[in-house]
Amino acid sequence: MAQTNPMTTMPMGPWKITVYNQEHFQGKRMEFTSCCQNIMEWGMENIRSLKVECGSYHGQQFVLEKGDYPRFEAYSGSNSYRIERMTSFRPICCASHKESRMTIYEKENMTGHQFELCNDYPSLQAMGWMNQEVGSMHVQCGAFVCYQYPGYRGHQYIMECESHGGEYRSYRQFGSHAQTPQIQSIRRIQH
């Protein structure tokens, strides 16, 4: 049982994700090649394991990259929140690593000090950014994950050039769970 309609707004595929309602790839199984707004509409109550076979996905509040996730519950428990169940996901439009590019700004509305990023930064402070915060940002190409703490930990926010025109003018636009502008590590999402 597969949803096979290609998404016309997502030109850089292909994507493929297989989800299961039991841990360790057991139970009911479904394949998707684009987004899923609500897994319950497809008769599945919950996702307990999954395989990203092609592309990267935005799984509610975190990124799902190519690979196997035998116990989704273990994976989803981030540091400050835990997702009770995953019921939706959508493909992420990535650029190649070399082309990924974004600018971070000290203050809201793209003002204050700025810095252009085109790499992975496990610690923004280590590369010279004096703040533990980022006021606003603009993704020119590709997609990035921004994390609250150094070392890719804490709350995470997915920033895409294909979403909001790539503009995130205040921390309130970083994500629905963003409570502060604290961002201390950033990495590119892989093509």
Add this chain to the structure above:
Amino acid sequence: MAQTNPMTTMPMGPWKITVYNQEHFQGKRMEFTSCCQNIMEWGMENIRSLKVECGSYHGQQFVLEKGDYPRFEAYSGSNSYRIERMTSFRPICCASHKESRMTIYEKENMTGHQFELCNDYPSLQAMGWMNQEVGSMHVQCGAFVCYQYPGYRGHQYIMECESHGGEYRSYRQFGSHAQTPQIQSIRRIQH
């Protein structure tokens, strides 16, 4: 109050970490420039916030990179375990990013297929490694963090060329909490 003895076996410093027994950098404060086997020996019961001001540290089961950690509890809760209190830490000997180099092997004792790594890999599968597991590894230069799941999530293991002679011959040597050889993302630790 500071422990100032340089460690003779750690030539690539300097390191500096400031720890507090209350959240948000409040309460009792101590600075260290090398390792600390047991914070309780210094009259501190627990670490609730900390700042890594220079270098990288191995904080029990995870890496601490340059940056501020206002609520250690939030930071320490990884996906499959939670550290009740942090009572020890030690500096990590990193190489520059360009020099970091390790080899992963399909099977134990450095046998089977092998692959040389000198970059960051949010998904080993995406770069062509066919397994979700790594049987053994050898760190030739620098230090790396290996993660159970893609996207730098799940259990993490810190691998150093300065430790074990850089050789990790089976998953049982990856870390005291390693229960399987599952490793799906790897990144360098920054100088």
